[in-house]
Amino acid sequence: MSVKYETVIGLEVHLQLATNTKAFCGCSTKFGSRPNSQVCPVCLGFPGSLPVLNEEAFRFAIKTALALNCRIQELIKFDRKNYYYPDLPKNFQISQYDMPLSYNGFVDIAAADGRRKRIKIKRVHMEEDAGKLIHPKGENYSLVDYNRGGMPLLEIVTEPDMNSPQEAYDYLTKLKSILEYLKVSDCDMEKGSLRCDANISIRPEGEKKLGTKVELKNMNSFKGVKAGLEYEVKRQVSVLEDKGKLIQETRLWDAEKGVTASMRTKEEAEDYRYFPEPDLVPFVVDKNEIEKIRETLPELPEAKAGRFQKEFGLSDYDAGVLTSQIDLADYFEECTKLYPDAKAAANWLMGDIMAAVNARNININELGLAPAALVGLLKMVDSGSISGTMAKEVLAEAIETRSNPEDIVKKNGLAQISDKGSIEEIVKNVLQKETKSVNDYKGGKKTALGFLVGQVMKASKGKANPVMVNEILKKSLGE
Numbered sequence: 001m002s003v004k005y006e007t008v009i010g011l012e013v014h015l016q017l018a019t020n021t022k023a024f025c026g027c028s029t030k031f032g033s034r035p036n037s038q039v040c041p042v043c044l045g046f047p048g049s050l051p052v053l054n055e056e057a058f059r060f061a062i063k064t065a066l067a068l069n070c071r072i073q074e075l076i077k078f079d080r081k082n083y084y085y086p087d088l089p090k091n092f093q094i095s096q097y098d099m100p101l102s103y104n105g106f107v108d109i110a111a112a113d114g115r116r117k118r119i120k121i122k123r124v125h126m127e128e129d130a131g132k133l134i135h136p137k138g139e140n141y142s143l144v145d146y147n148r149g150g151m152p153l154l155e156i157v158t159e160p161d162m163n164s165p166q167e168a169y170d171y172l173t174k175l176k177s178i179l180e181y182l183k184v185s186d187c188d189m190e191k192g193s194l195r196c197d198a199n200i201s202i203r204p205e206g207e208k209k210l211g212t213k214v215e216l217k218n219m220n221s222f223k224g225v226k227a228g229l230e231y232e233v234k235r236q237v238s239v240l241e242d243k244g245k246l247i248q249e250t251r252l253w254d255a256e257k258g259v260t261a262s263m264r265t266k267e268e269a270e271d272y273r274y275f276p277e278p279d280l281v282p283f284v285v286d287k288n289e290i291e292k293i294r295e296t297l298p299e300l301p302e303a304k305a306g307r308f309q310k311e312f313g314l315s316d317y318d319a320g321v322l323t324s325q326i327d328l329a330d331y332f333e334e335c336t337k338l339y340p341d342a343k344a345a346a347n348w349l350m351g352d353i354m355a356a357v358n359a360r361n362i363n364i365n366e367l368g369l370a371p372a373a374l375v376g377l378l379k380m381v382d383s384g385s386i387s388g389t390m391a392k393e394v395l396a397e398a399i400e401t402r403s404n405p406e407d408i409v410k411k412n413g414l415a416q417i418s419d420k421g422s423i424e425e426i427v428k429n430v431l432q433k434e435t436k437s438v439n440d441y442k443g444g445k446k447t448a449l450g451f452l453v454g455q456v457m458k459a460s461k462g463k464a465n466p467v468m469v470n471e472i473l474k475k476s477l478g479e
């Protein structure tokens, strides 16, 4: 009989805070600058230089901790984490060890069975980033860029509460959504502003004791995290099924090969010889200060989704999708201010527009289609000047050419009335008014038709389909 295994996953996210200056000095945090152009004695670890805590980074940290439902530590203390590595000129990293900035929080995710699942946040603490090693291809040397050294980081650590790679993916997606709402980081994984390591173990179902933990690193996207974890689950199960023994180690995910490979056996906390940072005096944060920061918290995704359901009559699902990204939520809300049918706006957003956004791997604001432009398109559909099918084509062209849907309709002469009923109605009215011309036409003066066509076109503000106007007029005149 084969044993069924349960997967246990915990995640560690490193988040670069979007402050203007570094965590403990005044150096710029601008991304992409010339290597080693944003450094000073403090972040280069010169002897005698003294760190000063960046207040903005501290506020961002508290704000994030509050949004993740954490308790804030009463006494704020920093520690040195000692290790040697070429990208760390000080030979230690300022971090927080036994008294993290905050602890005991949670993030709720929608589990596979549709119910909510609570992922506990063990701790959120502040630390500083290391520099960056660059290994030129084919060369036998490495380069180091210290611009990143000393950038403010938050480490967000969960309890091992996730039981599948999918849950890990869902947690990360939700976490990123909250962080984007808070605007404390650009959360750009490609730039390294958001990095994720995972701890994963398996155990026979029903077993209380955790299995041997493997730390997984080097995942550069949420999909990479999921794929790396999926690979690890299979690998660990096969090791145990072959009566092998798992070892506690750090493994690297190789996205190209689709495998994980051992990097090193796990170091223990004592290897870092943590001790209190003597250059940063521990301090107490006034409770009123924390409350002031709490007041700056924006409406978070869940609250917004609830409001969208109530205010706009959206379904739970639609509200969840529209609030999953702050920019999308803001875009939708902007549309509702200009247009009464929120549900229609939601459908267009979640359909053609999100498809275009996802296909281009961009943000909705980069699409070049303002909410007013989308609303203009919806209004043209409502007024019957273009059909729903035409609207889809116009939208595609508007996105492709980054132009306004109304301009496209005008330019291409699309806004015509091609609806037979509407034209017949206009023709009827014109014929009732223009009895003289009707009699002229019936009396053999065929040129009167031109005049009548003109009158119909005028009555339709030039929008009626001329070919149809001719046909319907002739038919109505008994031809």
Ligand SMILES: [Zn+2]
Pocket (backbone or CB within 6 Å): 022, 025, 026, 027, 038, 039, 040, 041, 042, 043, 044, 150
């Ligand atoms: Zn500096």
